Amino acid sequence: xxxxxxxxxxxxxxxxxxxxxxxxxxxxxxxxxxxxxxxxxxxxxxxxxxxxxxxxxxxxxxxxxxxxxxxxxxxxxxxxxxxxxxxxxxxxxxxxxxxxxxxxxxxxxxxxxxxxxxxxxxxxxxxxxxxxxxxxxxxxxxxxxxxxxxxxxxxxxxxxxxxxxxxxxxxxxxxxxxxxxxxxxxxxxxxxxxxxxxxxxxxxxxxxxxxxxxxxxxxxxxxxxxxxxxxxxxxxxxxxxxxxxxxxxxxxxxxxxxxxxxxxxxxxxxx
Amino acid sequence: xxxxxxxxxxxxxxxxxxxxxxxxxxxxxxxxxxxxxxxxxxxxxxxxxxxxxxxxxxxxxxxxxxxxxxxxxxxxxxxxxxxxxxxxxxxxxxxxxxxxxxxxxxxxxxxxxxxxxxxxxxxxxxxxxxxxxxxxxxxxxxxxxxxxxxxxxxxxxxxxxxxxxxxxxxxxxxxxxxxxxxxxxxxxxxxxxxxxxxxxxxxxxxxxxxxxxxxxxxxxxxxxxxxxxxxxxxxxxxxxxxxxxxxxxxxxxxxxxxxxxxxxxxxxxxx
Numbered sequence: 379x380x381x382x383x384x385x386x387x388x389x390x391x392x393x394x395x396x397x398x399x400x401x402x403x404x405x406x407x408x409x410x411x412x413x414x415x416x417x418x419x420x421x422x423x424x425x426x427x428x429x430x431x432x433x434x435x436x437x438x439x440x441x442x443x444x445x446x447x448x449x450x451x452x453x454x455x456x457x458x459x460x461x462x463x464x465x466x467x468x469x470x471x472x473x474x475x476x477x478x479x480x481x482x483x484x485x486x487x488x489x490x491x492x493x494x495x496x497x498x499x500x501x502x503x504x505x506x507x508x509x510x511x512x513x514x515x516x517x518x519x520x521x522x523x524x525x526x527x528x529x530x531x532x533x534x535x536x537x538x539x540x541x542x543x544x545x546x547x548x549x550x551x552x553x554x555x556x557x558x559x560x561x562x563x564x565x566x567x568x569x570x571x572x573x574x575x576x577x578x579x580x581x582x583x584x585x586x587x588x589x590x591x592x593x594x595x596x597x598x599x600x601x602x603x604x605x606x607x608x609x610x611x612x613x614x615x616x617x618x619x620x621x622x623x624x625x626x627x628x629x630x631x632x633x634x635x636x637x638x639x640x641x642x643x644x645x646x647x648x649x
Numbered sequence: 650x651x652x653x654x655x656x657x658x659x660x661x662x663x664x665x666x667x668x669x670x671x672x673x674x675x676x677x678x679x680x681x682x683x684x685x686x687x688x689x690x691x692x693x694x695x696x697x698x699x700x701x702x703x704x705x706x707x708x709x710x711x712x713x714x715x716x717x718x719x720x721x722x723x724x725x726x727x728x729x730x731x732x733x734x735x736x737x738x739x740x741x742x743x744x745x746x747x748x749x750x751x752x753x754x755x756x757x758x759x760x761x762x763x764x765x766x767x768x769x770x771x772x773x774x775x776x777x778x779x780x781x782x783x784x785x786x787x788x789x790x791x792x793x794x795x796x797x798x799x800x801x802x803x804x805x806x807x808x809x810x811x812x813x814x815x816x817x818x819x820x821x822x823x824x825x826x827x828x829x830x831x832x833x834x835x836x837x838x839x840x841x842x843x844x845x846x847x848x849x850x851x852x853x854x855x856x857x858x859x860x861x862x863x864x865x866x867x868x869x870x871x872x873x874x875x876x877x878x879x880x881x882x883x884x885x886x887x888x889x890x891x892x893x894x895x896x897x898x899x900x901x902x903x904x905x906x907x908x909x910x911x912x913x914x915x916x917x918x919x920x
Contacts, residue, residue, distance in 0.1 A: 380874060437871075596911060600708075603651065603907035605874040636874035640867060640918040647911040 379417045379441070381410035381563075381607075381635030382490050382514055383477075387418040389486030390475045399424045404472035406452070406459040408434040409563055410635050411477040416447030427472050429462045437639045456567075478513030479569030488517030494630055495526050503627040504530040506613035508634055509542040509583065510564035512572025518632065519579035533576065533583040534616035536561045536591060542568050542576060543583040560588050560646075563609030563635065584616035591615050592646055598633070605636040608646070650712070652834075652906030653761050653785055654685035654748075660757030661746045662689045670695045675743035677723070677730040679705040680834055681906050682748040687718030698743050700733045708910045727838075749784030750840030758788030765901055766797050774898040775801040777884035779905055780813040780854065781835035783843025789903065790850035804847065804854040805887035807832045807862060813839050813847060814854040831859050831917075834880030834906065855887035862886050863917055869904075876907040879917070 391403060402425030405415050412428045419426035426447040430439060431454040442449060452462035467474055476483065491505065505522065509515045515533050522529045535543055536559035545552045545568060554567035568576075576583075586594075595611035597618075598604055606614075613631050617624060638646075662674060673696030676686050683699045690697035697718040701710060702725040713720060723733035738745055747754065762776065778789045786804050793800045806814055807830035816823045816839060825838035839847075847854075857865075866882035868889075869875055877885075884902050888895065909917075 380872075599876055599911060601651075603876040605870055605876055640870060640914075643911075643914045643918060647914060 379410065379413040379445070380637045381414065382487060382632070383410040383414035383635070384417060385489050386478070386480075386483035386486035386513055386517075387411065387414035387475065388421075389489075390480065390482040391415070391418045391422055391424065393482050394424075394473060398473045402427055402470055402472040403475055404463060404466050404470065405429070405475050405477065406463045407477050409438060410637055412447065413438060413441045413445060413637075415475060416442045416445035420446040425470075425472070427466045427470055429459055429466060431459060435639050437641075438637065441637075476569075477566070478511030479571055481571070483513050484517045484520065484572070484575070486517070487514045488521040490514065490632060491518040491521035492525060494632065495521070495529070498628075498630060500526055501628050502526070502529050502630045504532060504624065505630040505632065506532045506534055506617055507632045508561075508564055508609055508612045509533045509535050509568070509576065510539075510609065511566040512542060512568050512576055514632065514634060515542075515580065516569075516572040516575035519575055523579055530581050531579060532613075532616070533580050534613040535583060535585055536564055536612060537585040537587055539564045540583075540585050542573070543585055545573055546577050546580070546583055549577070559591075561591055561607075561609040561612050563607060564612060584620055586612055586615040586619055590619060594618055595646065604633065605638065606633055607635050607638045610634045610636065650681065650684040650688045650716070651908045652681035652685065653758060653903070654681040654906070655688060656760050657749070657751075657754035657757035657784055657788075658682065658685035658689040658746065659692075660760075661751065661753040662686070662693055662695065664753050665695075665744060669744045672696075673698055673741055673743040674746050675734060675737050675741065676700070676746050676748065677734045678748050680709055681908055683718065684709060684712045684716060684908075686746060687713045687716035691717040696741075696743070698737045698741055700730055700737060702730060706910050708912075709908065712908075747840075748837070749782030750842055752842070754784050755788045755791065755843070755846070758785045759792040760788075761785065761903060762789040762792035763796060765903065766792070766800070769899075769901060771797055772899050773797070773800050773901045775803060775895065776901040776903065777803045777805055777888055778903045779832075779835055779880055779883045780804045780806050780839070780847065781810075781880065782837040783813060783840050783847055785903065785905060786813075786851065787840075787843040787846035790846055794850055801852050802850060803884075803887070804851050805884040806854060806856055807835055807883060808856040808858055810835045811854075811856050813844070814856055816844055817848050817851070817854055820848070830862075830879075832862055832878075832880040832883050834878060835883060855891055857883055857886040857890055861890060865889060866917065875904065876909065877904055878906050878909045881905045881907065
């Protein structure tokens with residue numbers, strides 16, 4: 379489905395009982411989690427009820443439909459999304475799978491780092507991951523703690539969405555910033571249980587500017603020929619910004635997804 | 650360097666004598682061969698003299714400069730390119746490495762198919778490659794003939810640049826079509842020795858339309874998250890167009906390169 383979210387969604391849906399599966403899975407997401415739930419549900423022949431805000435990108439809407447997801451529209455604000463989700467849950471009895479504030483999701487996302495460690499034969503000195511809701515970051519930190527505790531774990535956020543950075547500084551959860559960063563996958567509010575794990579296990583969180591995100595994205599597109607979305611470029615930008623600190627080290631970066639609307643690339647590359 | 654051309658250029662330059670290396674390598678190319686020669690030459694500490702037409706894309710010009718290539722500008726027509734190259738050769742004594750009509754280049758390009766066969770454990774039934782000058786196609790056919798003669802070898806061309814298709818039908822070399830196809834890497838004239846090999850060893854050449862090329866390119870970008878250039882999408886389009894014929898078969902496609910100007914994506918994706 380073009381992003382790491384399929385890991386968490388698959389794990390969550392594989393852990394449901396037959397009765398739960400019969401009633402289907404519900405979630406709200408404008409992004410990659412929606413596609414992942416739709417795909418993971420279809421693999422178990424279960425229904426996926428996806429609440430999507432009306433302003434979702436058409437590519438992501440089409441992908442959800444393509445995987446057989448049933449879309450219910452909401453307004454873009456979180457209140458309307460949650461209210462619409464409650465309605466869907468009441469009507470269908472479907473099980474809600476939260477995009478990140480859920481232990482099954484965190485465990486699923488952690489498999490990415492587990493594989494990364496295996497594939498690099500324990501040669502990593504450090505790893506960078508992006509922080510949005512915190513599902514991937516908390517899973518990454520737990521995988522390192524379990525399999526290779528000597529690896530240093532770093533998070534990366536856009537300055538415009540630096541709620542995890544701030545929360546860790548203050549030692550308590552803070553709400554999300556206004557959704558302005560180009561890294562749209564990282565605009566979400568940090569999850570409570572994700573915060574607890576990140577606060578305890580992540581060494582440092584680096585902030586990056588919008589221009590650094592787009593420069594890093596362009597670098598990966600041009601030199602590695604891999605399509606990554608802006609959110610995915612955030613840890614790349616963080617490493618470039620802090621390269622002196624990591625000189626001579628083997629640093630891993632988790633590239634988290636590549637779902638971009640090819641019809642709207644002008645905003646990234648100045649077409 | 651972002652394309653298969655580094656294989657041929659490396660092989661050609663590695664086969665030069667020390668005296669030849671001292672005088673440098675010369676070629677004319679507006680595209681990936683230019684970058685490949687510049688990079689391969691720099692690896693042997695040799696000078697690369699690249700004749701590029703004035704209308705070359707800025708991305709490719711910058712890449713050649715980045716690899717240390719010395720650019721001499723020509724007019725876009727083939728006559729001016731060849732005249733300018735003669736001038737450069739006379740002034741420098743550099744060895745000319747043709748982009749494709751050269752046995753060392755063909756041998757270098759053939760290593761792509763050799764690796765492909767190794768990596769797929771001889772499970773391929775057929776393989777598709779694009780045809781421009783014919784370097785990759787002739788190398789691919791020779792590698793199959795040598796290592797796995799049971800594999801069927803197919804070529805793919807834009808209808809607007811279908812000179813190899815026509816040449817094989819007629820049984821004799823024909824000149825290039827006007828350079829109109831979006832697959833700019835395949836606009837070049839077919840090489841004489843490439844034609845001989847293709848005529849003898851390639852089972853069939855498929856033609857595709859411009860729209861099919863862009864659709865195939867978009868599919869690879871969106872679903873595989875790999876950046877490919879239009880020329881590289883031509884064999885993908887050819888397989889999609891002929892999918893019934895290959896139903897149930899293991900078909901390999903050589904993705905030949907991903908050098909696109911990210912500042913000009915609008916022409917592909919309608920930004």
